Amino acid sequence: MGEHIVKSFDEQLVEIRAKISEMGGLAEELLSDSLKAVQERNTEIAESVIKRDKRLDALEMEVEELTTRVIALRQPMALDLRLVIAALKISATIERIGDLAKNIARRALHLSKTRTNSVTGSIVRMGRQVLGLLTEVLDAWGRRDVEAAVAVWRRDQEVDEAYNSLFREVITYMMEDAKMISIGSQLLFIAKNLERIGDHTTQVAEMIYYVEEGTPLGDDRPKGEPSGLELD
Amino acid sequence: MGEHIVKSFDEQLVEIRAKISEMGGLAEELLSDSLKAVQERNTEIAESVIKRDKRLDALEMEVEELTTRVIALRQPMALDLRLVIAALKISATIERIGDLAKNIARRALHLSKTRTNSVTGSIVRMGRQVLGLLTEVLDAWGRRDVEAAVAVWRRDQEVDEAYNSLFREVITYMMEDAKMISIGSQLLFIAKNLERIGDHTTQVAEMIYYVEEGTPLGDDRPKGEPSGLELD
Amino acid sequence: MTVTMEHEAINRQPAGSRDVKITARGVNVRYGETHAIKDVDVDILDRAVTSFIGPSGCGKSTFLRCLNRMNDTIPICRVTGEILLDGEDIYARSVDPALLRARVGMVFQKPNPFPKSVYDNVAYGPRIHGLVAGRGETDATVERALRRAGLWEEVKDRLHQPGTGLSGGQQQRLCIARAIATEPEVLLMDEPCSALDPIATARIEELIDELRENYTIIIVTHSMQQAARVSQRTAFFHLGVMVEYGETPKIFTNPDDKRTQDYITGRFG
Amino acid sequence: MTVTMEHEAINRQPAGSRDVKITARGVNVRYGETHAIKDVDVDILDRAVTSFIGPSGCGKSTFLRCLNRMNDTIPICRVTGEILLDGEDIYARSVDPALLRARVGMVFQKPNPFPKSVYDNVAYGPRIHGLVAGRGETDATVERALRRAGLWEEVKDRLHQPGTGLSGGQQQRLCIARAIATEPEVLLMDEPCSALDPIATARIEELIDELRENYTIIIVTHSMQQAARVSQRTAFFHLGVMVEYGETPKIFTNPDDKRTQDYITGRFG
Amino acid sequence: MSGTACPFRPVTEFLFGLNWEPQIPIREGQVAAEGAFGWIPVLVGTLVITAIALFVAIPVGILSAIYLNEFASKRVRGVAKPVLELLAGVPTVVYGFFAILTVAPAIRAAGTAIGLDVSPNTAMAAGSVMGIMLIPFISSFTDDALNAVPRSLRDGSLALGATRGETMTKVLFPAAIPGIVGGVLLAVSRAIGETMIVVMAAGLIATLTVNPLDSVTTVTVQIVTLLIGDTAFDNPKTLAAFALGLMLFIVTLCLNVLALGVVRRYRELYD
């Protein structure tokens, strides 16, 4: 795509892209840190995640303001317009991802009082999986790489499956030991949050596709039946 | 606010507002029905909710398309621009509310195999509360009533509190009877979903404020510490 | 074929139908050496607004002026290819430019009311074509045209004062009324708002939007925003070639051709 | 006090400072009976682009032309109130309009190069003000001005062909170069793009954006979009009153005054 | 001044007197043939010739201008315009000689052919030649007036399906009329003030008639004939001449002021 005759317009678009990437990077950090917090039962890390989420909210506000301004002052058309709209939605999504990571961190705080257990492992594994997706989708955004985005969009299915098995695991685990119930419930929510994050990454993927191709990516995404309802 | 010299522009803006209201109305239905499904262990209702959510997703696409078109073809400024941006975000939010309602309905399907229990009552009560908020915020949108919106925004706190107590109730309930664990977990998620819906209503309220006042409604919302973490 | 038959033929038209009104095939226009329009094919929809956009000198006006044969008044201008109005070639020898122009009205960049009264301005067309007989009929025609042009309320008390005394925006609407008065089927507008301020412009755009119900409107404009606002279809011209033609929203949100994209997003040269 | 002293005085200015460059207080302009500008107070920021918008006839041009005393050339025009450039009243008896206009350059709606060569167009100002001595110096000045105006590459091979031979957009940039050549501190532009097509317009807007670093720029425009694109500050005029003045993004996303809101959102009358 | 009483006749006689016989006392005190100085017949003669001139010039001038302005091809215009300018540049003395050399004999021949008796220096000859002289004058004024009408009006009319003729007669010409009227008025004042043609082709005897075939005299003729040759400034001939000159000046002045006023106001219409 060539440059605009008016460079400052390019600059603003670049700034938007950059802010989105920044948000993405931060979200990745938060997620991986929150996972570490869960794994190592580490309260400081958890605390820091919770604090840093503020920054993410601030960034979202900035992007929103920036996009509004670009629309008001530049009357973007076609490609540019799609980019701006997408930025608006992606920023909201990433902000959500941040919230979810924060929420995981919170729950990590409480887990910290307990000692680790078998489930933790599989949770972290699922977490890594989600984190991987997130990283990929953000790279795709940076590289404006539609294929990569679509790939991520398809692979979210795996996350759903992982979630289901994890769900079953946690339930049985709680049944085995009634004292584990409250902890288990925390773990359940953590798993749920990770599943949500997976969903959100797909939304980002869809947006990338929309920006570059100009048409929405069909709604026929392969979904694993979510939130494990298939027992007894 | 006076009319535009170009009426077709007014018509488009009115159409956007209308679509949002339609989405809102539908979301309300879905929520209340899903609650009914939970209360009466009624599978048909649950099924219908799950089906109707599709319509909501479709509506969101429509709003997104409509707003993009208005921005591209009308270059809205000031008030009009804010309305369009807000519509874009609100539609996404309401779509989420729909998803959550659908999710409740799903879980209701599974509960249906079980007989009702004490907890159900308090869940439905919380549901009604959230539903009330949703209705109010949508009225506020229709009436462009900033005060009402702000009121809703404040009252979300109550929902958080209700959620916490409910959380505690479910946990104890599960502890009493290990066979209830899987059902309990479903109930937990339902409660969590309701809490999320509450959050989303506040987002709608914030948007209403933004459209009319032009400034974002500060981030200093009174929050009840969410997702009951205060037990062990 | 005799002239009369010819014209009965032209008048055969699916009234009120929403289909193609004007068809151009392989149209080329040359001004002496300059090749201003190159092989343009286009189908203009009936009862819709079609806008022509493009950098200046790309041939928008030239092509527009082919559609009512205004180019005939420029000696060095040569038009080839065929242009069909309701399926009849308007460049056929049997077609009389005078009648054609009564059926294909035109509004110009600069408001150009005649230095006559508002009334006489509007009555001019119907009178020369003998569409009105007698005072009463003329009055009715004039009022109808002025109402359609949304000017009646503003001028009904000053019908017999000079049209040149009106404000720029009113003058332009008067010119539109004048063009409407001969009951044309098509209205050509060459940058009708470029001499007006935003408010007057908005008025005209509103008017165009209403006229759409009864007329096929083609508007040349330099303002992409305006094209986006008023038209259902948009054609993008570049160096005399019609690069892209399609639904306006499509053109402005997701054009197919790179040049179009570059132009509307302001990435050129 | 003698003129020279006066001008030393005027030239005292906080170089490179980002603060107020022009201050207007209680400015009123009358053309005979018509009261074109009513009690306008405004502070124009240094090294920023300020745009004046408003319906036509609201007094934008009139006020702009007060800032370099171009209104002196209209006999019936009377200006009251005070206008300070770097704190000096430009309507003081001791201020020579010619010198003032060298310091407050102006670009007009229609490109108006002199019927001379490109070179002589640009060299004209420096020559009459004796800012250049000798060929070499002139060449340097001309090149610098043309470069700043982003025209050098396009015309460096045809410096001695007539400036009127350039395209509309180039002509307008030539006029900007001509204005720049006298090293003014302020540039006034009265609808500099209204005669140009979107591409040429974008070029000029880009140029304005670059010039901002070195000049205080005030631009009158009919296109709100343009005002939004190029300016940091925007003033909205209505019926000779300056209704609102503030940060451009603020004006276009959330204006304070209802009239402003109505105007920029296209709700008027 | 020397004893004659002539300079002190009542002004009324000059203004309303019906005969003009400015013979001069040959010698001091020869009261016999004392000139009569009533300018009416002279004025009438002037008007007759002017009328004839306009009768020739207005239609030809305006029509040719219309043709050149709307219908003529570039080449025709390229030829015709210089021709008209040439016609305009021809000195009046030439027209005068043309009148006596060619036109007067022709008219005379024609007259006798159809059994009319035409006086040798008939008003017809002077008038029609003066008309020829005024053709380019009027046509160029008409052309200017038509060109002053903005081109956009022409387009506007054509775009409504008017033919070129209709555009001309219904839009352009009406819009140009004020300018044309101004031109005609100037032409009139010029015809009245025109000297050489009449001096050479019109008569010297002031007869009170409106018959274009008779010989009439004009103000300018009288001025010239009275003043040619060395004449002292105090004799009645000279004074009568100056009186005529004054009247001539006043009349033409009024016409000019009127004409210029019309033209100016009309110009402002489109500027």
Add this chain to the structure above:
Amino acid sequence: MTDAATDAPAVDWSDPALRRRLARRHRGDMRLKAVGVAALGAACLMLAILVASLVWSGRHAFTQTHVTLAFDVSAEAVPRDDPADGRYRTIVREALYAHFPAVEGRSDQRALADILSDGAKWMLRDRVVANPELIGRTVELAVPVSDPYDQLAKGLVDPEAAEENRRLSDREIGWFRQLEEQGLISTPVNWGLIANADSRFPELTGLRGALWGSFYALLVCFLISFPVGIATGIYLEEFAPKNRWTDLIEVNINNLAAVPSVVFGLLALAVFIGWFGLPRSAPLVGGMTLALMTLPTIIIATRAAVKAVPPSIRDAALGVGASHHQVVTGHVLPLAMPGILTGTIIGLAQALGETAPLLLIGMNAFITQPPEGVTDAATALPTQIYIWADSPERGFVARTSAAICVLLAFLVAMNAVAIFLRKRFERQW
């Protein structure tokens, strides 16, 4: 905004009535065009006739019939010490008689002598004075014949007409034929028309004096009107305050342009000659009078040209800080100059053709010497034409036409220059 458009009956363009009307409209067009052509044709025809009749009747003046005789310049007839004072009259007559030994008697000889122009003896004298060696030899010289014989040679005298209403008797015609048979008659180009000054004898008259007179008059006219005109025009257009005084002046100037030329003559007569006591018939006075008439033309041309300079240029210059006089001298004047020059030339062309005022100030005197300066009495081209047109001799008719052709030649030249200037510099803004 608009009311519910009460739908109109769609027009049926194929309605035969409409078609007929259309045909009628086109016929109307053709008619208008036809009359236009006719009018234009008429105008051109007039010019054609005018030029044709003048050239036709003038053609004879461009040649002059000469008879070549051998003159015996004997030493006793012409004293060597003072050749100018010789008895050339007899020499010339003798030369002619030599060819007609048969003619006897004083009266017949006098009649015979009338064949030769009066100028013949002067020509011979000038020749001899120019080189005295000729004295004592016989000189071959072609001398003009007198007007009647010139007419005869050019076939304007009809020998069949009744003798009494001919200017030449059969006998005289016989003599002339005799000379022709002897091959002594020739009709070379008549350079005298340009070279000679005025004279009572058609065969001798020329325009020399008139040309010089017109030249001096135009010179004076130009020197006065050009600078004053431009200065006034510029002042009025650029510097004069817009008040009722300047309005008044403006109106006056515009009227001056349309005041009859004869009135200017009266003015000049009263003021220049009556009060200032300047010499009558002098090119100086003529020039001043013409200047009065040219001035408004130049002023108006100047103002028009200055007005035509687009205000945008003015703004541009002011915008970069040019002072008012810099704008005028640096931009307005240069751009206006072509227009001003065109106007001036046209003004001078008019002045060259002006007659009436010159008549009134007496530039129609009979003067046989070209003027030496602007104060000498002189005629001008147009007045010369007027004089000749009044002269009775047949020969003057051709001479007048010829003079007119010369005048027209000058005018065409000047207008051509003006048109060229206009074409060359006309600029579209």
